Amino acid sequence: MSKVESWLVNLTGAQHLWMLELFLIVVVALSLGYLVNRIIDRLEVHTAKTMTVWDDALIEACRKPLIWLVWILGVNFAAGVAAQKMDSGLYALVDPINRIALIFLGSVFLTNFIKRAERNLVHPDFISKPLDETTVRAVGKLLRAAVIITAVLIAMQLFGYSISGLLAFGGIGGIAMGFAAKDLLANFFGGLMIYLDRPFSVGDWIRSPDKEIEGTVEDIGWRLTRIRTFDKRPLYIPNAVFANISVENPSRMTNRRIYETVGIRYDDLHKMDTIAAEVKTMLSEHPEIDNNLIMMVNFNKFAASSLDFFIYVFTKTTDWAHYHVIKQDVLLKVAAIIEANQAEIAFPTSTLQVPHAIEISGASPQQPQIGQ
Numbered sequence: 001m002s003k004v005e006s007w008l009v010n011l012t013g014a015q016h017l018w019m020l021e022l023f024l025i026v027v028v029a030l031s032l033g034y035l036v037n038r039i040i041d042r043l044e045v046h047t048a049k050t051m052t053v054w055d056d057a058l059i060e061a062c063r064k065p066l067i068w069l070v071w072i073l074g075v076n077f078a079a080g081v082a083a084q085k086m087d088s089g090l091y092a093l094v095d096p097i098n099r100i101a102l103i104f105l106g107s108v109f110l111t112n113f114i115k116r117a118e119r120n121l122v123h124p125d126f127i128s129k130p131l132d133e134t135t136v137r138a139v140g141k142l143l144r145a146a147v148i149i150t151a152v153l154i155a156m157q158l159f160g161y162s163i164s165g166l167l168a169f170g171g172i173g174g175i176a177m178g179f180a181a182k183d184l185l186a187n188f189f190g191g192l193m194i195y196l197d198r199p200f201s202v203g204d205w206i207r208s209p210d211k212e213i214e215g216t217v218e219d220i221g222w223r224l225t226r227i228r229t230f231d232k233r234p235l236y237i238p239n240a241v242f243a244n245i246s247v248e249n250p251s252r253m254t255n256r257r258i259y260e261t262v263g264i265r266y267d268d269l270h271k272m273d274t275i276a277a278e279v280k281t282m283l284s285e286h287p288e289i290d291n292n293l294i295m296m297v298n299f300n301k302f303a304a305s306s307l308d309f310f311i312y313v314f315t316k317t318t319d320w321a322h323y324h325v326i327k328q329d330v331l332l333k334v335a336a337i338i339e340a341n342q343a344e345i346a347f348p349t350s351t352l353q354v355p356h357a358i359e360i361s362g363a364s365p366q367q368p369q370i371g372q
Helices: 002-012 014-047 053-085 089-121 133-158 163-180 182-197 239-243 266-285 320-340
Strands: 205-208 213-220 224-228 234-238 256-264 296-302 307-315
Touching (some): 133 182, 182 239, 224 239, 256 320, 307 320
Antiparallel strands (some): 213 224
């Protein structure tokens, strides 16, 4: 270094040496930042070829913190050299600023790593059996909160604040805050119970018979759950509500049920047994009907104007749109079976029976006239 300094002195003069050092430090810092960026690009190409969850998350998370670290350390080093040459009191701030930068960039790296790992763990391109999205989000939020709180506490300790006093105050003040923010805490623990019990996840269709709640879950936060109703309106529900209501989750049904009642005329009573048997045969041979579950086609009721039989089967699909296509096909085939047996589907009718002929005594019936 002495030879380099003597060469620089001979080249620029002693009075301008520190300015040249600043220039070189900045150039080296920028060059190292560019070099780090290129190295990370090469590493990303190699990690993209693997199916590992963690390597992609690690490389992507460390890109910006590493580049910023090189630049910040370079700028601070240059500022320290300038402050030392000018006998400025700002030189004492260089070391604390470097430590703060390390703490900040370390927390940025960890939060970025958690976010990317969170995405990878639920994506089929990175893991053969993706984990439950709701659980992964909950754990990711807890880990990010822990990183941020730890970074703040370390930074406070660095500047001379007593962490023990803060923790003691937090223990005492937590009681008062618990009473003041009981609704907020109830929603927090309600969200925690949703994450632990998992009655529904993001993307599920849910509804409640106790409240006017129905739609698709878009997000489960620590205070609110956002649901998109079927008319595309967002519905924000405090998490504490779910602790006091029952929730149905149709998204987790294994099958959909077809339960319909069909009526034929009383004149076709002798054809009921044949029709019911043919309908049951049709359903057992239908490719979209699950034969492993209960299947019932039975004469059920002497109704007011029809003889009713019911159909009780389950489809293999749970898709709502496809279910209605199957149901339409089944009902049309039932109608075709009834027609093939020369019977008819009944509709409401009334029959008036007169036991004896009614005779009008007196003169013969007259033709009605207009106005009568």
